Every structure is written in structure tokens, then in C-alpha cells.
Amino acid sequence: MSDVIIIGAGPAGLAGAIACAEHGLHVTVLDEFIKPGGRLLGQLHQEPSGEWWNGIQEAERLFNKASNLAVDIRCGVSVFDLEKRDQLWHVHTNSGTFKARFVLVATGAAEYPIPIPGWTLPGVMSIGAAQVMTNVHRVQVGKKGVIIGANILAFAILNELQLAGINVERIILPEKSPLSGKAADPEEVLKSLLHAAHLAPSAMLRFGSRFMKQDWMRKLVINFFPGGGMKINGTPLQLRKAALEIIGEEQVEGVRVADIDAAGAVIPGTETVYEADFVCIAGGLYPLAELAAVAGCPFHYVPELGGHVPAHSETMETPLEGLFVAGNITGIESGKIAMAQGTTAGLSIVKHSGKAPGSIEQKLGQAVQNIVHVRQHAAIQFNPEIENGRNKMKQHWEQQVKTNSLSSEKIG
Numbered sequence: 097m098s099d100v101i102i103i104g105a106g107p108a109g110l111a112g113a114i115a116c117a118e119h120g121l122h123v124t125v126l127d128e129f130i131k132p133g134g135r136l137l138g139q140l141h142q143e144p145s146g147e148w149w150n151g152i153q154e155a156e157r158l159f160n161k162a163s164n165l166a167v168d169i170r171c172g173v174s175v176f177d178l179e180k181r182d183q184l185w186h187v188h189t190n191s192g193t194f195k196a197r198f199v200l201v202a203t204g205a206a207e208y209p210i211p212i213p214g215w216t217l218p219g220v221m222s223i224g225a226a227q228v229m230t231n232v233h234r235v236q237v238g239k240k241g242v243i244i245g246a247n248i249l250a251f252a253i254l255n256e257l258q259l260a261g262i263n264v265e266r267i268i269l270p271e272k273s274p275l276s277g278k279a280a281d282p283e284e285v286l287k288s289l290l291h292a293a294h295l296a297p298s299a300m301l302r303f304g305s306r307f308m309k310q311d312w313m314r315k316l317v318i319n320f321f322p323g324g325g326m327k328i329n330g331t332p333l334q335l336r337k338a339a340l341e342i343i344g345e346e347q348v349e350g351v352r353v354a355d356i357d358a359a360g361a362v363i364p365g366t367e368t369v370y371e372a373d374f375v376c377i378a379g380g381l382y383p384l385a386e387l388a389a390v391a392g393c394p395f396h397y398v399p400e401l402g403g404h405v406p407a408h409s410e411t412m413e414t415p416l417e418g419l420f421v422a423g424n425i426t427g428i429e430s431g432k433i434a435m436a437q438g439t440t441a442g443l444s445i446v447k448h449s450g451k452a453p454g455s456i457e458q459k460l461g462q463a464v465q466n467i468v469h470v471r472q473h474a475a476i477q478f479n480p481e482i483e484n485g486r487n488k489m490k491q492h493w494e495q496q497v498k499t500n501s502l503s504s505e506k507i508g
């Protein structure tokens with residue numbers, strides 16, 4: 097029997113496995129995908145320093161390191177339930193039940209869908225699916241595409257599609273509806289993109305973005321935003337166009353669009369059709385946290401982290417004894433941060449297991465500091481208010497610890 101079961105072989109899970117195994121714990125990693133690496137497998141981008149982030153190589157490095165430490169990594173294993181009985185966690189999967197004293201849930205993130213009429217046509221996919229088809233399965237998703245939804249993930253993947261020689265003709269917004277929310281509001285979209293402006297491909301865009309931090313300036317830019325869009329890496333970003341419907345007989349043939357005003361309302365009589373043979377919908381990411389919920393972990397709603405997130409401490413423990421979380425399940429951030437969190441969770445498990453008692457506190461403290469450091473230097477940040485979100489979770493945790501100690505004093 098393993099000491100630790102890790103659910104998810106992404107950067108958080110593999111880094112957690114390495115930290116545990118380096119301190120003598122027996123670790124099993126379970127992942128439902130065909131190979132380890134999680135979302136790293138789709139990632140390829142150039143950092144502001146000029147260095148390339150090659151997710152496939154990073155996944156191989158982590159996999160080899162974990163394998164050399166005798167971590168048992170099992171792919172094609174899907175976890176559907178998690179419960180504690182007789183002091184052990186029981187992890188139920190399609191390959192039977194695994195038991196261990198400690199469980200690290202590192203299941204990552206999922207994409208928000210934005211329903212649009214015609215979105216069931218062949219050739220329509222989420223932006224993440226386009227990334228997986230292109231970079232993992234090496235399948236060309238189409239020849240002439242439109243991305244609906246303008247967010248950091250869409251731009252990261254636009255770049256990857258371009259590197260693969262796939263032509264994305266334009267990026268437009270979804271139509272305003274209760275389901276599309278802020279993604280359909282041109283000013284909100286511009287605001288969120290400005291936080292990533294340091295990554296803009298041209299010096300002029302980077303320079304221009306500094307002037308748009310003021311509300312009045314942003315409003316001015318949105319009001320006079322060119323109908324043909326502004327080019328990002330050669331692809332026009334059209335913040336004043338919204339997708340009304342994806343059209344086609346047997347498969348995608350185009351997108352029916354209309355002009356929108358600065359608040360996102362459709363301007364009647366402006367409809368036109370953009371031809372396309374594939375469409376990607378980019379709705380953003382949220383933590384994939386169902387397994388923590390079925391285990392009975394309490395949650396907090398923290399929009400800055402991506403939505404409902406399992407309660408956890410800075411050292412990645414949850415209020416449930418023996419249950420830990422790391423990576424995007426705790427809030428949407430990039431791969432390097434997931435790795436730093438995985439290492440922290442692994443060291444936290446080592447501490448609770450009683451292994452390496454002398455040095456572990458210091459290592460754990462350094463690992464927590466390292467998360468902050470990596471976050472400060474992150475090339476990709478999905479939510480500009482992430483630090484705010486992390487502080488909110490820290491306050492929730494401290495409040496919980498205070499309440500618990502008060503009630504145990506009363507009982508005593």
C-alpha cells in the first residue's frame with residue numbers, strides 16, 4: 097500500500113510526488129489521461145526573457161525524475177469518488193479502490209463553456225481542445241478559424257496555433273447574455289487584457305497600454321476602437337464585434353456577427369458573415385474541484401481564484417486530515433506556479449507523516465516563499481487580481497483556525 101495517492105499527473109501532482117518520494121514516502125499517481133503531464137502537454141510559448149517554455153519537455157523532465165524515485169504513475173485511471181474510512185482515504189477508480197493515509201488532489205482546471213447557437217456543429221471546439229489537438233495529438237483543427245472570446249488563454253493558444261501554421265482570421269466577442277457575462281463587455285475585456293500587456297508582441301502595444309490604465313482613457317479607446325480590429329501577432333482583435341450564431345450545414349461554414357456598442361449591445365442592421373472552417377470558444381478557466389467536494393472538504397467562493405475553491409492553507413492542507421490540494425484546483429495560475437504548489441503540498445505531507453522531522457519546517461517555509469516568488473515573475477497570469485484572491489483564502493483559513501481553537505478551549 098502506498099503512503100500517498102496523488103490524483104492528477106500534471107505539474108502540481110508530479111512535483112508533489114517528487115517531494116514526497118525524495119523523503120522516502122511511497123507514492124502512487126493516478127491520471128485519467130493517456131500520458132502524464134496534464135496541461136503542460138499543450139504548452140509552448142516564449143517568455144518575456146526570450147526563453148521558450150516547452151511544456152512537453154517539462155512534463156518529460158518531471159516524469160523521469162518521479163520514475164527514478166520509484167513513483168508508481170498509472171495513466172488511464174479515472175477517480176470518481178474519495179472517502180475516509182478507518183483512518184485511511186479510499187480512492188475509488190475505474191481500476192478499483194486504492195487506499196492511503198494521505199491524498200493530494202491535483203486535478204487542475206476546466207473551461208467555462210459559452211453556449212452560442214450552432215455550437216454543436218462539427219468544427220466548433222473549446223480553445224483548450226484546439227490546443228490539445230494541435231500540440232498533443234498533432235491534428236490540424238482547420239484552415240481558417242475564428243476565436244470567440246478574448247482572454248489570456250485565447251491569446252496564448254492563438255500563438256500556439258500560429259506556430260503550427262494554422263490561420264486564425266480574427267478574435268471576436270460572444271453576444272451579451274447571462275451566460276457570457278463579462279466576456280461580452282468590451283471595456284471589461286480590455287481591462288483584463290491590459291494586465292497582460294507586458295506580454296504584448298509589439299513595443300508600441302506595450303507602450304500604448306500604459307496610457308490605458310485610466311478609466312476615461314479605456315472608455316475613449318473602446319468608443320473609437322477600429323471596426324477592423326487591432327492586430328495581435330497579425331490576427332485582428334475585434335472588440336466591437338459579437339458572434340450571434342455559428343452557421344453551416346454539415347460543419348462550420350462561418351460565423352454570423354454584428355457590431356456592438358461600447359457596452360456590448362448589438363447595433364441593429366450591422367450583421368455580416370465571416371467565413372470559417374473552425375471556431376474556438378474561449379470562456380476562461382475554473383478550478384476542477386469536484387473530488388474535494390465529494391470528499392467533504394469545505395469550499396470558499398473566491399472569484400479572483402476562478403470560482404469555488406476548496407479551503408486550504410498556505411502549505412496546501414485542507415481542513416480534512418490527510419487531504420491536500422495543489423495546482424489549479426486551488427486557483428487558476430500557470431504551470432510553474434502549479435509546480436511550486438505541488439512541491440509545497442508534497443513537503444507538507446512529509447511533515448505530517450513524521451518523516452525528516454528536523455529539516456522539514458525550514459524546507460516547507462522556503463517552498464511557501466518560492467510560490468510567492470514564482471508568482472511575482474510569472475510570464476502568464478490568468479487573473480490580474482490573483483494576489484488578492486490568495487490573501488482572501490489565507491484570511492478564511494486563519495479565521496477557521498481561530499474558530500477551531502476557540503471551540504476546543506470551550507470544550508476543554
Ligand SMILES: Cc1cc2nc3c(=O)[nH]c(=O)nc-3n(C[C@H](O)[C@H](O)[C@H](O)COP(=O)(O)OP(=O)(O)OC[C@H]3O[C@@H](n4cnc5c(N)ncnc54)[C@H](O)[C@@H]3O)c2cc1C
Binds near residue numbers: 128176206249432
Ligand atoms: C485548456 C487549458 C489550457 C491551458 N493552457 C495553458 C497555457 O497555455 N499556459 C499556461 O501557463 N497554463 C495553461 N493552463 C493552465 C494550466 O492548468 C496550468 O498551467 C497547469 O497545467 C496546472 O497544473 P495542475 O497540475 O494543477 O493541473 P493540470 O495540468 O490540468 O493536470 C491535472 C491532471 O489531473 C487529471 N485529472 C483530473 N481529474 C481527474 C480524475 N477525476 N481522475 C484522474 N485524473 C484526473 C487530468 O487528466 C490532468 O492530467 C491551461 C489550462 C487549461 C484547462
